[in-house]
Amino acid sequence: MAFKVVRLNRTGSAGNIVLNEALKKVVAKQYQEAHNLSMEMIRQDVKDPRPYHALGLLALDHRNFVKAVELCERATMLSPSEAVYWAAYAQVLSVVGRQNDAREAAEKAAALPVNDPMTADIIAVVFSRAGFHERAVPFFRQAISLNPGPANFHYNLASSLQFAGRFEEAEEAYKETLARDAEFFKAHSGLVALKKQTPEDNRLDVLLPMFDRLSVDADAALHLGHAIAKTYEDLGEYDESIAWLKRAKAQNRERYPIDEAEQADMFKAAVETAGFDAPGGADGAPIFVVGLPRTGTTLVDRILSTHPDVVSAGELNVFAGLVKAKAGSSSNMVLDAETLRMVEGADLAEIGNHYMAATKVLARGAERFVDKMPLNFFYAALILKALPNARIVALRRGAMDSCLSNYRQLFSTQFSYYNYTYDLESTAQFYCGFDGLMAQWRDLLPADRFMEIRYEDIVFDQEAQTRRLLDFCGLDWFEGCLRFHENAAPVSTASSVQVRQPLYSGSIGRWKRYSDEGLEPLTRALGDLAQD
DSSP states (O other): OOOOOOOOOOTTOHHHHHHHHHHHHHHTTOHHHHHHHHHHHHHHOTTOHHHHHHHHHHHHHTTOHHHHHHHHHHHHHHOTTOHHHHHHHHHHHHHTTOHHHHHHHHHHHHTSOOOOHHHHHHHHHHHHHTTOHHHHHHHHHHHHHHOOOOHHHHHHHHHHHHHTTOHHHHHHHHHHHHHHOTTOHHHHHHHHHHSOOOSSSOOHHHHHHHHHHHTTSHHHHHHHHHHHHHHHHHTTOHHHHHHHHHHHHHHHHHHSOOOHHHHHHHHHHHHHGGGOOOOOOOSOOOEEEESSTTSSHHHHHHHHHTSTTEEEOOSOOHHHHHHHHHHTOSSSOSSSHHHHHHTTTSOHHHHHHHHHHHHTTTTTTOSEEEEOOGGGGGGHHHHHHHOTTOEEEEEEOOHHHHHHHHHHOOOOTTOGGGGGGGSHHHHHHHHHHHHHHHHHHHHHSOTTTEEEEEHHHHHHSHHHHHHHHHHHTTOOOOGGGGGGGGOOSOOOSTTTTGGGSOOOOTTTTGGGGSOTTTTHHHHHHHGGGGGO
16 A cells, blocks of 8 residues: 555635645656755744645655654644644655554554545554554445545555455455556556466456566566465466466565675674573563564464454564664664664663553553564564563464465565565575574474464364464463454454355475476475475
8 A cells, every 4th residue: 555645626726726736846856856846935924834734745755764754743743733744744654663553553543634635544554554454445335435436546445344354345456556557557466366267267367467568667576466475376277376476576576685794683682682691571472473474473363363362463563663763773674684783772671561551552441452463573582681470472384385376476566675585595594593493483482472383283182272372471261362364353464365254274294286396496405394
């Protein structure tokens, strides 16, 4: 879901005509002209909120996030009764990862009259990114009612409906997207993701020629190539599927090469955090579900959140953001070796207290909640120091299936941490680092607060593993957890379709369906771990 610039357009206001020109120039990347127009408005009236709004969006375009937050907040202070300013402020906060603050700003915008379709869409996108799809859908529909023309309005609605488990409505919204823009490639991949493709019902006749036309664009190649690969896999043509995955990822593999030494140092720095001395923090008892993506993390989240005493807060960047802020590292990455090392000596108890305060609304007021950010496994030692009552559940899965499931997944290009999935060898190297870190955590972290659970064991011994999981988390037995697929709560992950079905074993050993030649780079790079 992409954000767009909101243009103010109030009849009869010369100031708004100037502002509209400034915003148009931001969109056109004519930044100097936009800056000049905005500064002229400030010279005329320093308390006019409109130029701060324009300059905030200009700063956002330049990734000057601190300034963007400051300027957009200034606009809300000068004119707190205008939804457009609160929406822009929410937008910036969402982009910088402050989802709870973004949601609060979006709520303030939502409480005001919203008569502009772009403002409604921005409010909805912020709610959606924060995991509040029940709040997002009505605003997406409002944006469409105000202006049904833009294809991206329908696409955003479709994505939110899919996460909410409303698949038939999502399919219709994806089709409405394509009715307005037949080459909206993300809608094509969305439709393919909704259901299994069959010889009688698939989109290859559209996808293959579209890939030829649009594949010069790396994002188009990624989405269309993944959709084609999934189709061939659904049709049982596995070597064709892996070949298309390689084509889909080729450009991004070149654009975002992995620095192996830097990655290895990040795993090493994570282990070092186990030696940091720190007092305990907040009394809350969140449950962190961690592990490689696509290895059962969403499944465990759904099992736990089906329990009446537990709510899923979704995939939160809260803990990582607090560590980054406390470390004060100079890098532009939230997670890296420098940040992990610089947090030594920081007040981890304060981080724990701030974490509990920041997640209160996201947890919908529940006493126990699940934070399902997979990459929180890097912070396991820090989490247990900052939150003495927290529990960490680490998902494990066979190495070949883990790596293949990561490689097959279409991750957002906005998150560089998943760039390893553009290449089979890089995926294997990341898995090896993860496996080594889990071995360290197994030795260093207390067994009553850190547990590993295998995806395969859950599938083949569901009740016993569910009992083990609930017992570890200090939860009473609840038989409904065996029917996790009946959980109606939204799922904002790639598993949004699968976790609404009962357990099935079809994905275990999936890698064996592919030829040795197709997976040779993966098998070679994993070495002995390939036998796991």
